[in-house]
Amino acid sequence: MLKPDAIQRAIAAEILARFERRGLRFAALRMLTVDPTMAAKHYAVHKGKFFYDDLVKTITASPVIAAVLEGPNAIAVVRSMVGGTRPHEAAEGSIRGDYALVGLRNLVHASDAPETAEAEIKLWFPEGIISYIRDIDRWMSEDKAPS
Ligand code: CDP
Ligand code: MG
Numbered sequence: 001m002l003k004p005d006a007i008q009r010a011i012a013a014e015i016l017a018r019f020e021r022r023g024l025r026f027a028a029l030r031m032l033t034v035d036p037t038m039a040a041k042h043y044a045v046h047k048g049k050f051f052y053d054d055l056v057k058t059i060t061a062s063p064v065i066a067a068v069l070e071g072p073n074a075i076a077v078v079r080s081m082v083g084g085t086r087p088h089e090a091a092e093g094s095i096r097g098d099y100a101l102v103g104l105r106n107l108v109h110a111s112d113a114p115e116t117a118e119a120e121i122k123l124w125f126p127e128g129i130i131s132y133i134r135d136i137d138r139w140m141s142e143d144k145a146p147s
Contacts, residue, residue: 001109001124004062005100012065015095015108018081019069023140028068028121028129034060041123042109045116051104058104066124072141075111082108 006012020026034042039056046052069078083094087106090097100106111117121129 001067002065003059003107003109004064005058005105006107007065008062009099009107011099011107015099016065016067018095019067019078022071022077022081024069024071024074024077025132025134025137026067027070027131028066028125030066030124031063032066033063036060038123042120054104059109068121068125068129072143075113075117078110079112082110 002012002015006015016026036056039059040047042059043052043055046055071077081095083090083096085096085106086103087096087100088102090100090106092098095108096106111120
Protein backbone atom coordinates (compact mmCIF):
# COMPACT_ATOMS: atom_id res chain seq x y z
CA MET A 1 0.00 0.00 0.00
CA LEU A 2 1.25 3.42 -0.91
CA LYS A 3 0.52 5.46 2.17
CA PRO A 4 -0.85 9.02 2.02
CA ASP A 5 2.62 10.60 2.06
CA ALA A 6 3.54 8.82 -1.20
CA ILE A 7 0.57 10.35 -2.99
CA GLN A 8 0.88 13.78 -1.36
CA ARG A 9 4.53 13.91 -2.40
CA ALA A 10 3.62 12.95 -5.98
CA ILE A 11 5.96 9.96 -6.08
CA ALA A 12 3.28 7.24 -6.13
CA ALA A 13 3.75 6.32 -9.78
CA GLU A 14 7.52 6.37 -9.36
CA ILE A 15 7.27 3.89 -6.49
CA LEU A 16 4.85 1.63 -8.36
CA ALA A 17 7.17 1.75 -11.37
CA ARG A 18 10.02 0.37 -9.26
CA PHE A 19 7.98 -2.73 -8.42
CA GLU A 20 6.84 -3.15 -12.00
CA ARG A 21 10.34 -2.74 -13.38
CA ARG A 22 11.69 -5.31 -10.93
CA GLY A 23 9.43 -7.80 -12.68
CA LEU A 24 6.49 -8.04 -10.31
CA ARG A 25 3.03 -8.16 -11.86
CA PHE A 26 0.07 -6.07 -10.69
CA ALA A 27 -2.79 -8.37 -9.73
CA ALA A 28 -4.98 -5.59 -8.27
CA LEU A 29 -4.82 -1.84 -7.86
CA ARG A 30 -7.17 0.50 -6.07
CA MET A 31 -7.15 4.09 -4.81
CA LEU A 32 -9.26 4.83 -1.77
CA THR A 33 -9.58 6.88 1.37
CA VAL A 34 -9.18 4.60 4.37
CA ASP A 35 -11.79 4.98 7.10
CA PRO A 36 -10.96 4.40 10.77
CA THR A 37 -12.71 1.01 10.83
CA MET A 38 -10.61 -0.31 7.94
CA ALA A 39 -7.48 1.27 9.43
CA ALA A 40 -8.16 -0.54 12.72
CA LYS A 41 -8.50 -3.87 10.87
CA HIS A 42 -5.39 -3.28 8.79
CA TYR A 43 -3.31 -2.30 11.82
CA ALA A 44 -4.93 -4.67 14.37
CA VAL A 45 -1.55 -6.32 14.94
CA HIS A 46 -0.19 -2.98 16.23
CA LYS A 47 -3.07 -2.16 18.60
CA GLY A 48 -1.75 -1.10 21.98
CA LYS A 49 1.66 -0.04 20.68
CA PHE A 50 2.78 3.53 21.33
CA PHE A 51 2.58 4.48 17.66
CA TYR A 52 -0.84 2.92 16.98
CA ASP A 53 -2.99 6.07 17.25
CA ASP A 54 -0.58 8.03 15.06
CA LEU A 55 -0.57 5.20 12.55
CA VAL A 56 -4.37 5.18 12.23
CA LYS A 57 -4.54 8.97 12.02
CA THR A 58 -1.83 9.04 9.39
CA ILE A 59 -3.27 6.40 7.09
CA THR A 60 -6.78 7.92 7.22
CA ALA A 61 -5.58 11.49 6.59
CA SER A 62 -5.50 11.37 2.78
CA PRO A 63 -6.01 8.76 0.03
CA VAL A 64 -3.84 5.67 -0.38
CA ILE A 65 -3.19 3.27 -3.25
CA ALA A 66 -3.59 -0.41 -2.44
CA ALA A 67 -1.91 -2.91 -4.72
CA VAL A 68 -1.35 -6.62 -5.00
CA LEU A 69 1.94 -7.61 -6.56
CA GLU A 70 2.66 -11.12 -7.79
CA GLY A 71 5.86 -12.87 -8.67
CA PRO A 72 8.43 -15.33 -7.34
CA ASN A 73 9.29 -14.51 -3.72
CA ALA A 74 7.11 -11.39 -4.02
CA ILE A 75 6.86 -10.79 -0.28
CA ALA A 76 10.60 -10.95 0.33
CA VAL A 77 11.37 -8.94 -2.80
CA VAL A 78 8.91 -6.18 -1.94
CA ARG A 79 10.00 -6.00 1.72
CA SER A 80 13.60 -5.67 0.64
CA MET A 81 12.77 -3.03 -1.97
CA VAL A 82 10.77 -1.07 0.63
CA GLY A 83 13.59 -1.15 3.20
CA GLY A 84 13.68 -1.00 7.00
CA THR A 85 10.86 0.51 9.03
CA ARG A 86 12.96 3.42 10.25
CA PRO A 87 14.02 5.27 7.12
CA HIS A 88 17.27 6.54 8.62
CA GLU A 89 18.29 2.90 8.98
CA ALA A 90 16.83 1.73 5.66
CA ALA A 91 19.36 0.63 3.06
CA GLU A 92 20.30 3.14 0.40
CA GLY A 93 18.64 2.09 -2.81
CA SER A 94 15.52 0.97 -1.00
CA ILE A 95 12.39 3.09 -1.32
CA ARG A 96 12.52 4.27 2.27
CA GLY A 97 16.29 4.65 2.11
CA ASP A 98 16.00 6.80 -1.00
CA TYR A 99 12.90 8.85 -0.29
CA ALA A 100 12.00 8.90 3.41
CA LEU A 101 13.24 10.33 6.69
CA VAL A 102 10.94 9.28 9.57
CA GLY A 103 8.87 6.24 10.55
CA LEU A 104 5.43 7.76 10.27
CA ARG A 105 6.29 9.04 6.80
CA ASN A 106 7.84 5.89 5.39
CA LEU A 107 5.72 5.82 2.24
CA VAL A 108 4.84 2.15 1.87
CA HIS A 109 3.15 -0.65 3.78
CA ALA A 110 4.15 -4.14 2.66
CA SER A 111 2.74 -7.47 3.82
CA ASP A 112 5.30 -9.38 5.85
CA ALA A 113 4.22 -13.03 5.42
CA PRO A 114 1.89 -15.18 3.28
CA GLU A 115 -0.71 -15.17 6.06
CA THR A 116 -0.75 -11.39 6.47
CA ALA A 117 -0.72 -10.95 2.69
CA GLU A 118 -3.75 -13.20 2.38
CA ALA A 119 -5.65 -11.35 5.10
CA GLU A 120 -4.71 -7.93 3.70
CA ILE A 121 -5.69 -8.90 0.15
CA LYS A 122 -9.09 -10.01 1.44
CA LEU A 123 -9.45 -6.80 3.41
CA TRP A 124 -8.58 -4.40 0.58
CA PHE A 125 -9.83 -6.44 -2.39
CA PRO A 126 -12.95 -8.28 -1.24
CA GLU A 127 -14.00 -8.60 -4.88
CA GLY A 128 -10.83 -10.59 -5.58
CA ILE A 129 -7.70 -10.05 -7.62
CA ILE A 130 -7.04 -10.57 -11.33
CA SER A 131 -5.18 -13.68 -12.46
CA TYR A 132 -3.34 -13.38 -15.74
CA ILE A 133 0.10 -13.98 -17.21
CA ARG A 134 2.12 -11.50 -19.25
CA ASP A 135 4.14 -12.74 -22.20
CA ILE A 136 7.26 -11.34 -20.56
CA ASP A 137 6.72 -13.28 -17.32
CA ARG A 138 8.62 -16.30 -18.63
CA TRP A 139 11.67 -14.10 -19.12
CA MET A 140 11.56 -13.06 -15.47
CA SER A 141 9.80 -15.80 -13.55
CA GLU A 142 11.07 -19.08 -15.02
CA ASP A 143 13.87 -20.29 -12.82
CA LYS A 144 14.76 -23.31 -14.93
CA ALA A 145 16.13 -23.59 -18.44
CA PRO A 146 13.70 -25.04 -20.96
CA SER A 147 14.12 -28.81 -21.33
O1 CDP B 1 5.99 -1.08 7.86
P1 CDP B 1 6.86 -2.10 8.56
O2 CDP B 1 6.36 -3.51 8.40
O3 CDP B 1 8.31 -1.93 8.18
O4 CDP B 1 6.81 -1.74 10.12
P2 CDP B 1 5.84 -2.25 11.30
O5 CDP B 1 6.69 -2.67 12.42
O6 CDP B 1 4.83 -3.21 10.78
O7 CDP B 1 5.10 -0.91 11.74
C1 CDP B 1 4.04 -0.39 10.98
C2 CDP B 1 4.24 1.08 10.76
O8 CDP B 1 4.18 1.76 12.01
C3 CDP B 1 5.60 1.47 10.19
O9 CDP B 1 5.66 1.35 8.77
C4 CDP B 1 5.72 2.90 10.64
O10 CDP B 1 5.00 3.78 9.81
C5 CDP B 1 5.05 2.88 12.02
N1 CDP B 1 6.01 2.73 13.12
C6 CDP B 1 6.46 3.88 13.77
O11 CDP B 1 6.06 4.97 13.40
N2 CDP B 1 7.36 3.77 14.79
C7 CDP B 1 7.82 2.57 15.20
N3 CDP B 1 8.71 2.49 16.18
C8 CDP B 1 7.39 1.41 14.54
C9 CDP B 1 6.47 1.51 13.50
MG1 MG C 1 4.51 -4.29 9.10
